[in-house]
Amino acid sequence: MSHTQLLQTILEEVKKVVRWEGFDGKRVDEAVKRVLAGIDVVKLHYLENCVGCGACAPSCPYFYVDEKYSPVNKAEEARRIYRKKLTIAGMILGPLVEARLPKNEEDLDRVVEFVYRCTNCGACYTACPFGIDSGALMVLMKSFSTVVGRVPTIMAFLEAVERLEAYKEIPALVNAWKNVVDQINRELGRVVELDRKGSKVLYLPTLIDVISYPKAVVATAKLLDKLGLDWTMPSEPIGIRPPIAVVIGLSDRAKIVLKRVYDYIESIGPEIVVLIDGGFVYPLLRFELPIRLNVKPRFRVMHIVELLVESIEKGRLKLKYVEDKVTWHPPCQMTRRGGLTIEPEYVLKVVSRGFRRLPHHGLESYCCGGGGGIGCITFEFIEAIAKMFGVDAKQLISSDKERRFIEETEKAYKIALKRKIDDIKKSGAEIVVTACPTCMRTIALGAKLYGVNVKVLHIMEYLYDKI
């Protein structure tokens, strides 16, 4: 099958899933079941112990778009389902105790609207006096939304492309990967043996890394060589940004991709797996993989900044010292969800005298507003993807209603990111260094929108000429 035919088959599959109009009772029942199946003891706490104080509200980037997007108000969607199905009071008294299942089109539209006003940044988790992670509840609602069909076509498309490994057939993507590997070989002056079994270190860039910051991918290879490590990398990408399915709340499909990644890693048998993506891929592989696959990995997952810190501390790495006015934007996934709160700043302080922290940094850092797939729900992004894959952009928007949803989401996104841009402006930095492709796109967009003159770079891109 040619790649065009393959993509058309995928688009047909996606079309069957996506449904922005109407109310399908069967799908709603199925979606409710998914929500209930996703409840464990911790989520039970999130569902039951919220006192509605609203203390979490100011932490959320989307609260500044509209008060109704406060974490607690959004998470009420999950609580209403939970109360109706799993509490005695809810079963008997229904709406009197705020227990209710979505029962019409309007309800489904509100759910999808709320779901895509949450980046799962975790800021509400640390702001809540009760340790309630509303983002986790919105992930539950995301699965609801996707199952009922309220899912952006672009996201459903990318998920299917990744799951079915169709990206391996797309010429633009195959070439992008090949070019980076060629460049690595050129820079290192040797041919890197790909997929080498028994390597101590497995460097695992993904397609999104290669497309978003090829220079960072090359710089990492240079660093691994410079440190004298016994390393290898995949001959072809293990995913676009595996597993994209988590971004639309489909844990069963995420498991398929994750298992493939795990099996690949196991086939190489490394001690360390190195990632450069500081978005959801990092906490997922580092902390969630064992839970999702019920395995005890024999390898250690490290983000490149951890390796940098370790190497600097042990005196194995010297970096060129500069005077750049540089700051670090902590990607929420790597920081609040991944625990790497201090490592990047350590590295940047070693590199530049001009390093300055953002006024809100570490666990308190502001979310850029682009996570959770929101940064992908823009017309510009959809067109770029369509071009890259060689499909008609119109096929990636299912209906006028979805188009309106994209418009509204984009509008909200552009407001939500302003808080971050103001923070960057206050820092006086000229270079913003970070590690997540979504954050990078969001900050670059925000800087353009709000007239702030900064360069946005991946940390390894920034270190390229300093190694």
Add this chain to the structure above:
Amino acid sequence: MNVLGSALGDIYSFAIYCYFPVALAVFVFGCVYRILRMVFFWHRPMKAEPRRRGAGAVFIGLIRTFLDPILFSLRYRKWGFVFGLLFLHLLGVIPLIFLLAHHVAFFAYLMPFYSIVWPFAIPLSATSSVLTVTAPIEPYSQMSFTFVNTVWGPLTIILNGDVLTVLALVGTSFKIGTKIYERFVKGLRNARITDILVYAILLEVLITGYLAARHHPPTPVGTDIIVYRMLMGLHVLGASTLLAILPFTKYWHIIFGYWYGKFHEWYDLRVRRGAV
């Protein structure tokens, strides 16, 4: 009607001897039910290796887990901080419930070990608390506890039933007001109707407790005790109702939700993921 004895002839006797034990039983049942529910939802997941940052970081993380949300509220939700945390909680119901002398006496009667709290007990009225500072004379009669020269010193001018109840009343009223506004004007569903109702019960407990303690409203000599017992009866009824509904409402946070939530967050974020 037997107004002075323990017969079930008035609201007070009914509240103390009938309603309270039932409420206590419902409370115990509710607690067991809630805990069992959590156990039922628990399963042992395969966990990733935690990031090891050392005992110091883990300890500081514990303090910050509890402190950070308070500082966050202070910075970003000043009204919520003042009325909710300060008036309602820290200067309101927490010292009132656990330290007010009358409550200490009652709890110590039910649970003798609670007597250890006596040195920290706070007096009922503003007048008597001022006197403990301005005229610290030991009472002539034998009392098991006097408020003269207590650990609180001049702080009893604030730390007394009168002042704290007024603060708690202000905090509770603020909460009810904002909830009604958020729900019915702004249409936000996180302001739940059930929460408004349980705040209303708290308000009833505070008002009746305050009135009873001050022997208000003034009544002709001889009938005073009837009004007093009625108000106390209503106070105990309200408080018992709060106790009974505690495991089934937002008040569950007092004994479980808050502690579980914070310790879980600490373990998840600070111990496992290693955030500092």
